[in-house]
Amino acid sequence: MNEQPSKKTEFFNGLILNSYNQIIENSKQLDSKTHSIITVATAILPLVLGLFYYLLNSTVTRSILFPEIALSIGFGVVMFILAMVKGCLTYKTFSYKALDSYTFLKRHFQESIEEVVEVAAVTLGDMTDQNWTLVQRKAASFEDTLRYLTLGAIAFGIGFLLLMSALMLDYFGLCK
Numbered sequence: 001m002n003e004q005p006s007k008k009t010e011f012f013n014g015l016i017l018n019s020y021n022q023i024i025e026n027s028k029q030l031d032s033k034t035h036s037i038i039t040v041a042t043a044i045l046p047l048v049l050g051l052f053y054y055l056l057n058s059t060v061t062r063s064i065l066f067p068e069i070a071l072s073i074g075f076g077v078v079m080f081i082l083a084m085v086k087g088c089l090t091y092k093t094f095s096y097k098a099l100d101s102y103t104f105l106k107r108h109f110q111e112s113i114e115e116v117v118e119v120a121a122v123t124l125g126d127m128t129d130q131n132w133t134l135v136q137r138k139a140a141s142f143e144d145t146l147r148y149l150t151l152g153a154i155a156f157g158i159g160f161l162l163l164m165s166a167l168m169l170d171y172f173g174l175c176k
Contacts, residue, residue, distance in 0.1 A: 006114060009114055009117045009118050009121065012125075013120060013124075016125045016128055017124060019128050020124055020127060023128060023131045023132050023135050024096070027134070027135050030090070030135070030138050030142050031091060033142060034087050034090045035087075035091060037087050037142075037145055037146065037149055038088065040149070041080050041083045041084045041087070045081075045084075048076070048156050049073075049077065052159065052163070055167075056069075059166075059170045060163060060166050060167065063166035063169065063170065064166075065162050065163075065165055065166040065169070068162050069162045069166065072155050072158045072159035072162060073156070073159045075151075075152075075155040076151075076153070076154075076155030076159060077152070078152075079148045079151040079152030079155060080148070080149065080152040082148040082152075083146075083148035083152060086141060086144050086145045086148060087145045089141065090138055090141040090144075096131050096134060097127035097130045099124060099127065104120070
């Protein structure tokens, strides 16, 4: 019996192994991006809240725009907190499938090299498919995190515009 693996088996083995490694790398990239979003949201939230607290003086609280300002700030805070929570849930450890080489060796030690390579390729293919599903879930969760962060930033931007409008109305004496 020929102990050299066929070209086809070698090709599929390499292809599946590269796919498996690429999926793990994609997961690491998503983790890195998620970590960055959590860091940004955690850093910006106290700064924005401190700035709003400083700017929300008695003039603004008496403004006709105060309810809208408070609603916008509140919505922004909730969205940033949701972004942080969703980011932490995205960042959690998923149980990726990996080849247990010791068990694999015990099961297939007596088989020919071509059979072992073929079984390894099929096993890695199944693991790659399962890991791809996990990475897809993580990517969808990451997109939700980005949505929350974007909505929060938009809400804070609207809050600042409303705050500026309230201060301008007061400055020009248009708000009684």
